[in-house]
Amino acid sequence: MMALAAVVVLAVAGGAGWWFFIRSDNSLATSAPAIPQELKSTGTAPAATSTGGGNAYKIVSDSSEAAYFVDEKLVKLPLPSTAKGSTKAIQGEFYLTGEGLDPAKPSKFTVDLTTLKSDEPQRDGQVQRAGLQTSRFPTATFTATKLSGFPAQFAAGQEVPMQLTGTMDLHGVQKEITWDVKAKKEGDVFSVLATVTFKFADFNIPQLNIGGIVAVQDHVTLQVQIIAQPG
Numbered sequence: 001m002m003a004l005a006a007v008v009v010l011a012v013a014g015g016a017g018w019w020f021f022i023r024s025d026n027s028l029a030t031s032a033p034a035i036p037q038e039l040k041s042t043g044t045a046p047a048a049t050s051t052g053g054g055n056a057y058k059i060v061s062d063s064s065e066a067a068y069f070v071d072e073k074l075v076k077l078p079l080p081s082t083a084k085g086s087t088k089a090i091q092g093e094f095y096l097t098g099e100g101l102d103p104a105k106p107s108k109f110t111v112d113l114t115t116l117k118s119d120e121p122q123r124d125g126q127v128q129r130a131g132l133q134t135s136r137f138p139t140a141t142f143t144a145t146k147l148s149g150f151p152a153q154f155a156a157g158q159e160v161p162m163q164l165t166g167t168m169d170l171h172g173v174q175k176e177i178t179w180d181v182k183a184k185k186e187g188d189v190f191s192v193l194a195t196v197t198f199k200f201a202d203f204n205i206p207q208l209n210i211g212g213i214v215a216v217q218d219h220v221t222l223q224v225q226i227i228a229q230p231g
Contacts (some may be wrong), residue, residue: 026084028069032182032191033160033225036063039189057190058231059109060092062203064089065225066111071217085112085127086117090224093231100150103182108143108166109224131208142177154185164194181222187217192226215220 023078039060067086095102116133119122128134149162162181169172179194199219200207208216 008088018140026069026082028195028221029193029223029225032161032184032193033063033065033227035184035186035189035227036060039063039227039229040092040186042198054190056093056105056231057096057228060089060227061088061090061231063227064088064090065223067223068116069221069223070219073215073217081125083118085116085124087113087115087116087117094144096150098152100147101144106143108141109226110139110141111224112138113140114138126208131205136172140168142167143167143169145176147181149181154183157184159184168203171203171205175202188230190228192224192228194224194226195221197221220223 014157016022017181043119063146065086065088072083077084083164090109092107094107094109097106103105113132114128116127116132118127142162144166146165147162148165149160151160154160162183163178164181165178168177177196177198179196181194182193183190183192185191197219201218205220207218
């Protein structure tokens with residue numbers, strides 16, 4: 001009986017420790033990222049590469065980020081905290097015509113999920129092993145099929161709202177999703193913020209529960225912040 005009580009105490013203490021010492025409170029980005037000055041400088045970015053009908057743009061990984069945001073809470077307490085895990089291991093290209101996506105070319109990006117990190121290794125271990133199961137599903141890939149709201153012309157530095165639809169390949173599931181996009185263009189360089197929210201169950205991802213003490217809410221928000229230059 002005493003041993004059982006000790007286990008319960010340790011579990012509660014572990015949950016309380018997670019809540020008071022590991023909890024995070026992160027906010028979503030609200031605008032597209034700033035374009036690095038070295039890419040804006042005259043002559044730094046190459047001219048847009050023609051692909052036989054459209055132009056190719058490549059993601060600059062060092063200046064880009066993919067991130068998840070999830071709400072965590074101590075069971076039976078109403079106060080949530082928002083955890084963020086992110087990585088710069090995002091690669092891909094997209095192909096544009098004057099009207100939007102080039103339908104003849106595969107516009108897509110891939111994220112190496114094994115490199116996702118938050119501010120706490122204990123959380124990262126749970127996400128990698130029990131959540132995303134990255135030993136089996138190490139990457140996520142989004143392939144775009146439709147871009148709505150693409151303007152005939154970008155005013156320098158002015159954000160344009162759009163929607164980007166396509167197929168997400170995540171955790172062994174392929175499902176159509178639509179991102180809310182804010183994009184701007186300076187010279188030949190694009191800056192993009194894309195946001196989407198869905199339930200873990202949509203991609204058969206287990207909803208984490210840490211020892212019955214700390215629970216993760218049933219939905220996740222993904223954000224990608226992309227800098228892309230002619231490739």
